[in-house]
Amino acid sequence: MNDSLIELKQVNTWFPNDNPVFGKPRSWIKAVSDVSLDIIKGECLGLAGESGCGKSTLGRAILRLAPLSSGEIRFMGDDIGKLTGKRLKPYRAKMQMVFQDPKASLNPKMTIFKILSEALVLNSRILKADYLEEAVKLLDLVDLRPEHIYRYPHEFSGGQQQRICIARSLATDPEFIVFDEATSALDVSVQAQVINLMKALQDKLNLTYLFISHDLSIMEHVCTRVAIMYAGQVVEVQNSRSLFDSPRHPYTRALKKAVPIADPESRGELGILKGEVPKLSNPPPGCRFHPRCDYGQPICSKISPEINGITVNSWVRCHFHKKLWDQGELISK
Amino acid sequence: MINRAPDKNTPPDPLVKSTGEAAEKPVLQVCDLTLTFNTPRGRAHILEGVGFDLFSKEILALVGETGSGKSVTAKSLLNLIPGNTKEITGRVLFDNKDLLSLSDKELQAIRGGRISMVFQNPKSSINPIFTLGEQIFRLIRLYLPHEIENLKQKKGYSLKQAQEIIAKEKLNEVGLTDIKRMLRLYAGEVSGGMAQRYRIALSLLSSPEILIADEATSALDVTVQAHILKLMKDLCDKKKTAILFITHDLGIAAQICDRVAVMYAGRIVEIAATKKIFKNPLHPYTRGLLNAVPRMGKNVPLSFVPGIIPDLVNPPEGCRFHNRCDHAMDMCRKHKPAPKQVEGNHTVSCFLYQQ
Numbered sequence: 001m002n003d004s005l006i007e008l009k010q011v012n013t014w015f016p017n018d019n020p021v022f023g024k025p026r027s028w029i030k031a032v033s034d035v036s037l038d039i040i041k042g043e044c045l046g047l048a049g050e051s052g053c054g055k056s057t058l059g060r061a062i063l064r065l066a067p068l069s070s071g072e073i074r075f076m077g078d079d080i081g082k083l084t085g086k087r088l089k090p091y092r093a094k095m096q097m098v099f100q101d102p103k104a105s106l107n108p109k110m111t112i113f114k115i116l117s118e119a120l121v122l123n124s125r126i127l128k129a130d131y132l133e134e135a136v137k138l139l140d141l142v143d144l145r146p147e148h149i150y151r152y153p154h155e156f157s158g159g160q161q162q163r164i165c166i167a168r169s170l171a172t173d174p175e176f177i178v179f180d181e182a183t184s185a186l187d188v189s190v191q192a193q194v195i196n197l198m199k200a201l202q203d204k205l206n207l208t209y210l211f212i213s214h215d216l217s218i219m220e221h222v223c224t225r226v227a228i229m230y231a232g233q234v235v236e237v238q239n240s241r242s243l244f245d246s247p248r249h250p251y252t253r254a255l256k257k258a259v260p261i262a263d264p265e266s267r268g269e270l271g272i273l274k275g276e277v278p279k280l281s282n283p284p285p286g287c288r289f290h291p292r293c294d295y296g297q298p299i300c301s302k303i304s305p306e307i308n309g310i311t312v313n314s315w316v317r318c319h320f321h322k323k324l325w326d327q328g329e330l331i332s333k
Numbered sequence: 334m335i336n337r338a339p340d341k342n343t344p345p346d347p348l349v350k351s352t353g354e355a356a357e358k359p360v361l362q363v364c365d366l367t368l369t370f371n372t373p374r375g376r377a378h379i380l381e382g383v384g385f386d387l388f389s390k391e392i393l394a395l396v397g398e399t400g401s402g403k404s405v406t407a408k409s410l411l412n413l414i415p416g417n418t419k420e421i422t423g424r425v426l427f428d429n430k431d432l433l434s435l436s437d438k439e440l441q442a443i444r445g446g447r448i449s450m451v452f453q454n455p456k457s458s459i460n461p462i463f464t465l466g467e468q469i470f471r472l473i474r475l476y477l478p479h480e481i482e483n484l485k486q487k488k489g490y491s492l493k494q495a496q497e498i499i500a501k502e503k504l505n506e507v508g509l510t511d512i513k514r515m516l517r518l519y520a521g522e523v524s525g526g527m528a529q530r531y532r533i534a535l536s537l538l539s540s541p542e543i544l545i546a547d548e549a550t551s552a553l554d555v556t557v558q559a560h561i562l563k564l565m566k567d568l569c570d571k572k573k574t575a576i577l578f579i580t581h582d583l584g585i586a587a588q589i590c591d592r593v594a595v596m597y598a599g600r601i602v603e604i605a606a607t608k609k610i611f612k613n614p615l616h617p618y619t620r621g622l623l624n625a626v627p628r629m630g631k632n633v634p635l636s637f638v639p640g641i642i643p644d645l646v647n648p649p650e651g652c653r654f655h656n657r658c659d660h661a662m663d664m665c666r667k668h669k670p671a672p673k674q675v676e677g678n679h680t681v682s683c684f685l686y687q688q
Contacts, residue, residue, distance in 0.1 A: 050555075050556060051525075157641045158399075188398075188583070188626055189621060189625040189637045189638045190398075190637070190641075191625070191627075192625040192635035192636065195635055196635060196637070214554060214555070215627075216555070217584065217626075217627045218627045220627070221627045221635060255555065258559035259555050259584065260559075260562065260582065260584035260585045260589075261587065261628065262583040262584040262586075262587045262611070263587055263611060264587045264588075264607045264608045265611075265612075267588055269563075270562055270588060271559060272556075272559055273559075276524065276526070276527075277554075
């Protein structure tokens with residue numbers, strides 16, 4: 001597997017549910033459990049799911065911003081899961097993150113130049129004397145003009161602020177960027193601009209993206225492959241085309257049916273998923289989706305399904321995906 | 334500008350509808366609504382000549398970008414805009430009364446009763462220090478005293494039991510289960526989807542004639558959203574409630590709404606039946622907006638409207654869209670385009686269609 005930039009092996013991120021003064025916590029919130037996933041160099045992997053399914057935590061865990069309870073994270077072959085402090089620092093520069101709310105992630109008291117040069121300090125390639133020149137270059141990359149450099153964040157619109165955040169994330173010459181709901185707070189027309197910019201930058205700078213979003217309709221435009229998360233587990237990974245054309249996991253299918261499509265001609269009943277998202281402190285045994293699944297069988301509540309490969313780099317976590325697929329139930333229903 | 338929803342019971346010919354006396358009366362008529370208020374930088378012209386009709390049994394979508402005035406329109410219908418520098422002109426006709434000229438006391442009888450609202454963040458519109466039960470009981474006592482009396486006299490229930498039975502029935506309608514437990518909880522203890530369903534149940538207690546849903550599903554997951562959209566659609570079909578659905582999600586507009594009104598910088602630029610506006614958008618802004626929507630199954634590069642929405646303290650002269658428009662003419666920079674009915678129920682404010 002030389003083409004993967006990041007390899008995750010059975011990653012678990014648990015947070016203590018109670019905080020006793022002495023001894024260990026008695027219960028845990030299992031935000032991410034047993035996730036194994038490869039992120040291939042040069043791809044944009046989408047990570048979708050309902051709120052509270054652990055998608056942001058997984059993104060942060062990859063960057064070592066969330067604690068890693070067990071498992072292995074490899075970045076370009078190096079195990080970074082156990083590194084701390086100084087030894088982790090060189091990797092931090094290679095992996096960046098862009099957040100949902102651009103206004104909250106830019107310091108209102110700093111000019112754009114100061115914001116960008118703060119990040120440029122981490123880049124050993126660039127001398128201090130060249131910061132101004134580099135900062136202008138970064139702004140140019142994200143289609144902002146050089147005269148913007150001495151302005152403050154509040155002087156920009158939401159879309160421009162998000163572009164500044166992207167420029168800052170590029171300051172350290174990263175290989176890998178996590179976009180955590182980076183376009184969710186933007187209007188459709190602004191969102192389209194940011195997405196087109198992201199795609200252009202990916203081609204130009206040969207970047208690898210992890211695009212976290214709850215918006216499925218945008219995934220197909222941005223991502224090459226999409227992973228669907230449910231209750232802390234990745235339940236299905238497929239390349240984005242086939243995921244939307246032929247979803248294998250019953251949850252993916254339910255999710256897809258619930259998205260309102262912006263076309264009145266294809267108006268149909270929106271799919272309704274029964275039940276509520278399970279509590280992560282006490283997820284259901286076996287397959288975590290079984291209480292809400294239309295195809296649930298006795299085995300689903302007892303044994304957690306293994307990863308079943310479909311083709312290279314795509315798999316699904318369901319006991320019956322093959323049977324359902326052969327019977328055509330997942331397509332017709 | 335009379336716009337009518339396509340109605341299954343009346344003949345589908347739009348020309349018959351717009352001219353004949355058969356045209357039914359709208360439940361809410363908004364004419365030339367204009368709103369200005371003071372900001373530290375000067376007077377902001379928030380709304381300018383907003384006008385639309387809302388018919389019973391229809392869902393009208395009000396779509397537009399952030400800051401285009403969607404929520405402000407909804408709030409000014411019920412005079413909910415705070416501040417003493419505001420100035421609202423125009424007319425909002427409901428039941429032969431102009432809501433803008435009513436006193437606070439008269440309005441209070443309509444707010445939440447005959448016209449009710451659901452807001453974006455359910456938890457901030459539920460009182461956190463009372464249980465969900467206490468709040469719904471209070472509204473039941475206010476709006477459904479007859480039902481309580483009925484239950485008390487016919488079946489001999491106590492007031493508490495009667496309230497609980499009604500609450501159970503009403504909350505079941507919005508798809509909530511395990512209500513006995515839920516009534517003892519506080520707003521912070523339920524999920525966003527549950528809170529929003531509860532909120533909707535509250536706003537329906539008074540059997541309103543008009544429901545204003547202001548981004549009611551925007552904070553929710555798609556799976557929960559699907560449930561609430563279905564609920565609203567059923568409500569509209571069965572109880573004949575007229576719904577004004579404010580959203581920035583064109584997908585929702587396409588899926589459940591009968592008509593769509595597109596807002597830009599405080600004006601309604603286009604209003605038409607959903608199918609028509611998606612198939613044949615006329616205003617350049619509507620076209621730009623529709624092209625920017627990512628669609629499943631159609632993987633084409635996204636286009637966008639260049640530029641940003643104008644500053645409302647100092648809005649552009651003439652048509653407010655002209656500085657972002659590809660088709661801008663001299664006329665657009667000087668004059669304001671009036672709404673023009675191009676077809677039976679398709680109105681657009683643009684000089685391209687003014688012949």
